[in-house]
Each structure stands twice: as C-alpha cells, then as structure tokens.
Amino acid sequence: MKLSLKDIKAKLNAPRKIIKPAPEKFDNFVVGEINLEPYRVTDEVWLIPDYISEELEEKILNNGVYHQPESKWVRLRTRSLQLWGGDVTEDGLQNQEPLPKFLDIFAQRLFDERIFPYKPNHALINEYQPGQGIMPHTDGPAYYPLVATLCLGSVAVSQFWNMEPRSPAFSIILPQRSLLLWTGNPYYNMLHSIEDVPSDYIFTDSCGVFYTQTSAGELSRVLNYTGPTVPIDELIKECPICKEDLKVVNSLYRETRISITIRYVPLANRE
Numbered sequence: 001m002k003l004s005l006k007d008i009k010a011k012l013n014a015p016r017k018i019i020k021p022a023p024e025k026f027d028n029f030v031v032g033e034i035n036l037e038p039y040r041v042t043d044e045v046w047l048i049p050d051y052i053s054e055e056l057e058e059k060i061l062n063n064g065v066y067h068q069p070e071s072k073w074v075r076l077r078t079r080s081l082q083l084w085g086g087d088v089t090e091d092g093l094q095n096q097e098p099l100p101k102f103l104d105i106f107a108q109r110l111f112d113e114r115i116f117p118y119k120p121n122h123a124l125i126n127e128y129q130p131g132q133g134i135m136p137h138t139d140g141p142a143y144y145p146l147v148a149t150l151c152l153g154s155v156a157v158s159q160f161w162n163m164e165p166r167s168p169a170f171s172i173i174l175p176q177r178s179l180l181l182w183t184g185n186p187y188y189n190m191l192h193s194i195e196d197v198p199s200d201y202i203f204t205d206s207c208g209v210f211y212t213q214t215s216a217g218e219l220s221r222v223l224n225y226t227g228p229t230v231p232i233d234e235l236i237k238e239c240p241i242c243k244e245d246l247k248v249v250n251s252l253y254r255e256t257r258i259s260i261t262i263r264y265v266p267l268a269n270r271e
C-alpha cells in the first residue's frame with residue numbers, strides 16, 4: 001500500500017485519542033498513540049521536547065552510537081556519520097539489514113505511536129562538533145516523505161530554505177533530547193540545513209518576532225523560541241518588519257551533537 005502525501009497529512013492531522021502509555025520493556029520508551037497537536041509548529045512540522053529521558057539519551061549514546069567500531073563511522077570534513085538499515089538507492093532500499101537494538105526501539109516507538117504508518121527501517125546518525133553542520137539540501141525521493149530526527153548531546157537549530165531564489169524560510173530550535181518531525185512542503189519544496197556555527201544567536205525587536213541567522217548572516221524567523229527575552233547585546237542589523245535595531249536575547253552554544261534520523265525507505269523491487 002503506497003500512501004499519497006494527502007493520506008499522510010490526513011493521518012498526521014487526524015484527531016488522536018491518547019492511550020495511556022503502558023511502560024514497555026525498554027526503559028522510558030512507551031507504547032500507545034501520541035497526540036501530536038500540542039507539538040505542532042506549522043502545518044507540516046512538529047517538535048516534541050524531551051522525547052526521551054536523560055538516562056535513555058546516555059544509554060543510546062554510550063551503549064549504541066559510541067559503542068560501534070571505527071569502521072562503522074564515515075568521517076567527513078564537516079561531520080561524521082553512521083548509516084544503518086541498508087543502502088538507499090534510486091530504486092529503494094537494497095542490502096537491507098535489521099536495525100540494531102538501540103535504533104530498533106526508537107523505530108518501534110515511532111510505529112507504535114502511529115507517527116509512521118510503516119515501521120521505520122533506516123537510520124542515519126550524524127555527529128557534529130561545535131562549528132560543524134550540514135549544507136542546505138533535500139533528502140531526495142527514495143524516502144517515505146516523513147522525517148523523524150532525535151537531537152542528542154546539544155541544542156542546535158534547523159534552518160529551512162526556500163529553493164529559488166534560495167532564501168531562509170524559517171528556523172526551528174532543536175533542544176537536546178527533542179524529536180523533530182516534518183513532511184509535505186518542507187520535504188518536497190524546501191532545503192534544510194544545520195548551519196556550521198559554534199553557537200546560534202536569537203535576535204528580537206519590539207515586534208516580538210524572533211530570528212536566528214544563517215552562517216552567511218541572513219536572518220531567519222524562528223518559530224518555536226520560548227527562552228529569555230531580555231536583551232544581552234545590540235546587533236547592527238535591522239528588523240525587516242519594524243526597522244529597529246535587533247537585540248540579541250540568547251545564544252545557544254553548541255556542544256558535540258548527535259542527530260539520529262529515522263525513516264522508512266520502501267524496499268527495492270517490492271510489489
């Protein structure tokens with residue numbers, strides 16, 4: 001069964017009954033549908049803070065991500081990565097292999113929570129040092145168009161971009177241990193990036209709009225900022241709305257960050 005984008009959106013937006021989570025055998029992972037409505041940032045983006053506990057984060061990092069042989073890591077200049085689940089090709093997933101337990105519990109939970117209609121079968125782990133990032137890109141057509149990213153070890157900011165001409169569309173703060181979900185227009189018609197900066201500054205003005213900036217200094221409206229609003233610095237940059245000078249109200253310092261992006265890739269040659 002192949003779901004259209006309309007079906008996916010209808011599923012994600014359908015009223016959900018909240019089933020009392022029953023403790024499951026993996027620590028803080030719980031089963032049962034989740035009500036996404038409180039976590040909605042836009043029609044097609046959701047951010048769930050504290051998706052996992054500190055204990056589980058520590059376990060996933062030490063017993064999972066950092067418990068792999070060096071040969072499992074691909075070291076790039078701007079980040080390091082691990083790929084799990086098989087090879088993503090134009091035709092779908094090839095050389096499929098089961099996800100290891102530390103990722104499978106996460107895939108199972110996303111399925112149990114009815115976030116994914118299929119159990120995710122592919123995971124991409126990125127490790128970024130402060131100042132590292134990933135350039136604006138799309139993830140391509142091989143994946144089922146719903147992205148779930150667990151953000152571990154550090155806060156970061158996800159930038160979404162309009163494609164032509166390229167310009168910042170909006171940004172989402174990703175707190176440590178949060179889960180970001182997105183689909184639809186951001187998936188098909190936008191680029192996304194993590195800027196290669198050592199910290200993300202939050203700016204505001206008397207309009208009450210918050211901004212982050214790209215590594216080239218372009219302003220990007222941040223949609224989910226809830227931190228302090230007392231200015232700590234002035235920025236010689238104009239608010240595009242009220243033309244006042246923007247003031248810095250927060251700086252989100254990056255530490256080593258691990259993102260785990262879990263997805264579903266249809267199998268190659270599947271009927």
Ligand SMILES: O=C(O)CCC(=O)C(=O)O
Nearest residue numbers: 124126134139149194259
């Ligand atoms: O690290 C992230 O949050 C995003 C990673 C990403 O976009 C990718 O690997 O395709």
Ligand SMILES: [Fe+2]
Nearest residue numbers: 137138139192
């Ligand atoms: Fe991506």
